[in-house]
Amino acid sequence: MIYLDNGATSFPKPERVLASVEKTIRMGSGTPGRGSHEKALAAGYAVEKARRETARFFGLFEDFRAIFTYSATDALNMAIKGFVRKGDKVLMSAVEHNSTSRQLFRMKRDKYIDLDIVRCDEKGFLDMEDLEKKTGTDTKLVVISHASNVTGALQDIELAGRIVREKGSFLLLDAAQTVARVPIDMGAMPIDMVAFAGHKGFFSLQGVGGLLIGERVRNLKPFREGGTGFDSASEIQPAPWPEAFEAGTCNVPGIVSLYEGIKFIKETGLENIAAEEKRKIKIIRDFLAGLDAVRIYGPGPDEPSVSLISFNIKGWEPEDVGAVLSENYEIAVRTGLQCAPLAHKCIGTFPAGTVRVSPGYFTTDEEINIFCKAVRVMAETLVPVY
Numbered sequence: 001m002i003y004l005d006n007g008a009t010s011f012p013k014p015e016r017v018l019a020s021v022e023k024t025i026r027m028g029s030g031t032p033g034r035g036s037h038e039k040a041l042a043a044g045y046a047v048e049k050a051r052r053e054t055a056r057f058f059g060l061f062e063d064f065r066a067i068f069t070y071s072a073t074d075a076l077n078m079a080i081k082g083f084v085r086k087g088d089k090v091l092m093s094a095v096e097h098n099s100t101s102r103q104l105f106r107m108k109r110d111k112y113i114d115l116d117i118v119r120c121d122e123k124g125f126l127d128m129e130d131l132e133k134k135t136g137t138d139t140k141l142v143v144i145s146h147a148s149n150v151t152g153a154l155q156d157i158e159l160a161g162r163i164v165r166e167k168g169s170f171l172l173l174d175a176a177q178t179v180a181r182v183p184i185d186m187g188a189m190p191i192d193m194v195a196f197a198g199h200k201g202f203f204s205l206q207g208v209g210g211l212l213i214g215e216r217v218r219n220l221k222p223f224r225e226g227g228t229g230f231d232s233a234s235e236i237q238p239a240p241w242p243e244a245f246e247a248g249t250c251n252v253p254g255i256v257s258l259y260e261g262i263k264f265i266k267e268t269g270l271e272n273i274a275a276e277e278k279r280k281i282k283i284i285r286d287f288l289a290g291l292d293a294v295r296i297y298g299p300g301p302d303e304p305s306v307s308l309i310s311f312n313i314k315g316w317e318p319e320d321v322g323a324v325l326s327e328n329y330e331i332a333v334r335t336g337l338q339c340a341p342l343a344h345k346c347i348g349t350f351p352a353g354t355v356r357v358s359p360g361y362f363t364t365d366e367e368i369n370i371f372c373k374a375v376r377v378m379a380e381t382l383v384p385v386y
Contacts, residue, residue: 002331002367007149007177007308007338007358009199010205013257017203020260021253029252033229033243043252050259051242057262058194058212059185064241067211068250072176073099075195075211078223078245079172080104080143083193088113088140091131093147093155094120095343100174104143118142120346123298124153132163134216139169146178150303150343150354152300154182161190170216177199177306180265181274186214194218198254203261208254211245224248273361280359280368285309287372293379297347298352308358310338312349313379321355321378329374333357 003011024046030039048063055066069075076099084090090113097301104140107218108115116134119127126144135142142164147154157173164171170192175184180201184194194212198204213220226247237244265273285301288294293314299305312319322335336353337344344350359368 002119002329004357004359004363004367004371004372005332005334006200006360006363007356009336010201010203010360012362014264015260016264017205017257017260020255021205024253026258029321030230031249032208032252034227034249046259047250047252047255050255050262053259053262054210055212056265059187059189060212060214061187065213065215067213067242067245068255069195069209069211070207070251071199071209072174072195072197073209075209076100076143076172076174077103078211079193079195079220080141082221082223082245083170083172083217083219084113084141086112087127089136089138090115090141090143091118091134091139092124092143093118093127093145094346095109095124095150095153096143096145096175097149097176098339098341099176100143100145101342103274117342118144120153120343122147122347123300123303124151124343124346125303126155126160128156128159128163131160135164135167135169137167139164139167141170143170143172143174145174145176146182146184147306148298148340148343149177149308150310150338150340150356151347152177152308152310153299153304154178157191158189165190177308180262180270181193181277182307186212186235198258198261201265202258203264204258205251205254207251208258210258213241220245222247268361274307276361277359280363280365281307281309283365283368284357284359284372288375291376291379294375305306307360308356310347310349310354310356312352312354313375318353318355321375324378325371325374331368332373 030043032044051066052063055063094117107113119130161171172193173191175194175196179196192214196210198208199206221246222237224247228243231238295312297310316336325331334356
């Protein structure tokens, strides 16, 4: 299969990631903090080594500020539900993923928070004037996707963060599409919390992600409660970080794979990976732009974006394009609303959605060429309407 759905999950994985997971599973992994035997201690060491590497990757020098989660969705739930209190005012952008919007809409429906939405343009870029207008001194939290998972539009987080901090508010960044592709330095950038998924940019297994907590955040309540491996006699969740947020048995093979993914990125060079992916998406963009029946959504070729493109073919439903690509050409893409209906309402593709193509670092030029030829065949095929 030609895999062009790296915006969902990266594939293939670096060899060192695969080898580390196989070794962890074959040798057996104990549970960190649960016992003093060799395998439990080894697992604990592996997790803490990965925690340190993750913290440093994001410019944090206190390891306890790097919290391991099960996904970016889990991290966003942990950040929002742990930070927001009844009566707080919260803002989110108009292109947020359901991981953010569903929990905030429910809180608004339950009259738990006051929620407002910051406008975005038809390409998915945040309206900074609207952000400044709606962010008041009473705003507790602003949630922004670093890059839209529908259009790829990359937000100016330096500017957005300054606006948020000038009002005394806090910024939560959904970095699911940008981690390990766009530099994020929490020590230098005006960001308070970052949620990320390991299985995308970090090349890790599915089932592991993280929440990075900046120095301004002090009152974050645990989202999950349960076993922590210490102070078991306590009737309530222990307070020390990071254990307070990591109740339950962690995904040791996943965290090991995350560590190896970060090492691969550091050795290869984040900038080299990003440049290679941008080169590939440019090939696809240039080809699609030359087809009269194809409409591309989102940023133009010279505007800031990550390596994914959403498009539609005139006369075709997105789901049908995806089905033909899969069944006839063995090409994997993402179709529909990509779990982000708000973004599709912004760009005018709701409710049908789009076809999203997202090559990865290991995608070959030959695979891109096959994809382009397949799209051209469909773009030149008139689909009859009965």
